[in-house]
Amino acid sequence: MADSYYDPKDLRKFGNITEWSEELGSKFFDYYSKVFEEGALSAREKSLIALAVAHVVKCPYCIDAYTKDGLQRGITKEEMMEAVHAGAAIESGATLVHGVQMMNKYNKLSM
Amino acid sequence: MATKSLKAQQSELSSANKQLEVLNNGIFADGELPYFKDKIAEIGHFPLRPTKLEILQINVGYMCNQVCAHCHVDAGPDRKEIMTKETMAQCLEVIKNTGAHTLDLTGGAPEMNPNFRWFVEEASRAGVKDFIVRSNLTIIRANKKYYDLPEFFKKHNVHVVSSMPHYTRGKTDKQRGDGVFDKSIKALQELNTVGYGIPDSDLRLDLVYNPSGAYLPGDQIALEQDFKKALREDFNIEFHNLFAITNLPISRFLDYLLASENYEDYMYALVEAYNPAAVANVMCTNTISVSWDGWLYDCDFNQMLDLKVASKIKHIKDYNEEVLTDRNIIISQHCYGCTAGAGSSCQGTVA
Numbered sequence: 001m002a003d004s005y006y007d008p009k010d011l012r013k014f015g016n017i018t019e020w021s022e023e024l025g026s027k028f029f030d031y032y033s034k035v036f037e038e039g040a041l042s043a044r045e046k047s048l049i050a051l052a053v054a055h056v057v058k059c060p061y062c063i064d065a066y067t068k069d070g071l072q073r074g075i076t077k078e079e080m081m082e083a084v085h086a087g088a089a090i091e092s093g094a095t096l097v098h099g100v101q102m103m104n105k106y107n108k109l110s111m
Numbered sequence: 112m113a114t115k116s117l118k119a120q121q122s123e124l125s126s127a128n129k130q131l132e133v134l135n136n137g138i139f140a141d142g143e144l145p146y147f148k149d150k151i152a153e154i155g156h157f158p159l160r161p162t163k164l165e166i167l168q169i170n171v172g173y174m175c176n177q178v179c180a181h182c183h184v185d186a187g188p189d190r191k192e193i194m195t196k197e198t199m200a201q202c203l204e205v206i207k208n209t210g211a212h213t214l215d216l217t218g219g220a221p222e223m224n225p226n227f228r229w230f231v232e233e234a235s236r237a238g239v240k241d242f243i244v245r246s247n248l249t250i251i252r253a254n255k256k257y258y259d260l261p262e263f264f265k266k267h268n269v270h271v272v273s274s275m276p277h278y279t280r281g282k283t284d285k286q287r288g289d290g291v292f293d294k295s296i297k298a299l300q301e302l303n304t305v306g307y308g309i310p311d312s313d314l315r316l317d318l319v320y321n322p323s324g325a326y327l328p329g330d331q332i333a334l335e336q337d338f339k340k341a342l343r344e345d346f347n348i349e350f351h352n353l354f355a356i357t358n359l360p361i362s363r364f365l366d367y368l369l370a371s372e373n374y375e376d377y378m379y380a381l382v383e384a385y386n387p388a389a390v391a392n393v394m395c396t397n398t399i400s401v402s403w404d405g406w407l408y409d410c411d412f413n414q415m416l417d418l419k420v421a422s423k424i425k426h427i428k429d430y431n432e433e434v435l436t437d438r439n440i441i442i443s444q445h446c447y448g449c450t451a452g453a454g455s456s457c458q459g460t461v462a
């Protein structure tokens with residue numbers, strides 16, 4: 001057993017999840033690859049969305065994977081960083097909008 | 112960025128044997144990843160055999176005005192291996208009689224060979240259908256004596272294939288050196304001015320793209336569209352096609368992979384992207400590569416690994432196409448670079 005929770009090499013083994021549940025695993029990977037095909041959004045745009053979400057869900061595997069994917073597609077570092085900021089802005093906005101709830105509660109409880 | 116070749120630095124990795132030792136051991140010898148030989152045996156392609164000779168690729172010398180970080184030739188200003196006029200004359204005899212439809216001159220910077228112009232003039236008379244010169248672009252701006260190269264290429268109806276790692280300055284200069292981007296842009300504009308690369312023009316100008324790092328090239332068509340759009344909008348530059356080429360793990364690129372601790376991941380990525388459909392069309396099945404000193408190889412990569420053809424004909428002076436075509440191609444783990452994804456060759460994807 002590894003003595004840390006995350007090992008970069010584990011990403012190579014992602015496909016192995018299918019071994020313990022063939023049907024669900026395969027369905028997931030089919031769905032996954034379909035999602036990232038060219039569609040109404042370009043594969044390039046989806047790669048940047050994935051990168052932003054990878055940061056928001058703080059998945060180190062996805063960050064590695066979509067940084068590399070971006071490089072392969074010729075996406076520049078400025079574009080990548082703006083995508084990360086888009087994710088971060090939504091995430092901090094989601095925190096801050098709860099400030100309204102705090103204000104409501106405060107007002108309700110105060111005389 | 113290094114300004115000397117591995118050879119001039121007396122690096123251990125400048126030796127072909129050392130490179131082959133890396134490629135044949137480690138994760139492959141451990142059984143973590145399969146040998147290329149076993150992989151192609153699965154689909155009945157071992158031993159790998161040539162089909163029909165279509166491309167004669169001649170390396171006229173390893174001297175170059177640049178020292179790109181990824182260079183598989185380990186080229187640079189300090190390399191003294193230059194094809195002599197005598198060897199060129201032997202090549203011309205072959206060019207006149209070959210069944211190949213394409214002649215492909217490469218280097219280093221082929222233009223730096225002192226007999227380059229004589230060789231192009233002579234070779235262009237032989238009537239080969241497609242006559243390619245691989246020009247790194249900056250050479251055209253490196254010195255006054257090269258300023259007229261676009262006109263010279265045009266006069267001999269040369270098909271220019273040029274390397275351009277990215278359409279942004281930062282990425283280009285990081286891979287190829289400071290100032291390379293601006294010089295390349297200027298050279299492309301000059302090629303356009305004499306008619307190269309213009310849509311419908313017979314003066315062919317194609318670009319080669321290699322990733323500037325430890326990752327594989329993305330989709331060739333998507334990259335071509337991005338390059339076209341950016342170069343047109345920002346610099347008014349036109350070109351015909353973009354060839355996306357995978358960096359093979361040899362020479363300076365191998366040195367970079369090892370030094371940056373990317374070697375294993377990169378080999379995993381190549382093996383994972385292995386595409387059986389690319390095997391039948393790998394470059395060595397239709398190409399012969401000639402070195403500056405006249406030796407014959409399955410491809411430019413095997414030339415750098417000093418793996419001469421496994422044929423009783425090994426030198427241009429004894430050239431015999433029929434005998435040469437009846438040979439087994441020498442392979443090693445670097446070959447995974449040719450079969451990854453859509454495949455990779457000097458003419459771009461193959462699958």
Ligand code: SF4
Nearest residue numbers: 175179182186219247
């Ligand atoms: S990649 Fe081409 S331009 Fe760069 S050093 Fe090698 S031969 Fe010269």
Ligand code: SF4
Nearest residue numbers: 393394395410446449
């Ligand atoms: S590296 Fe050379 S020998 Fe190996 S597959 Fe590619 S072209 Fe053929």
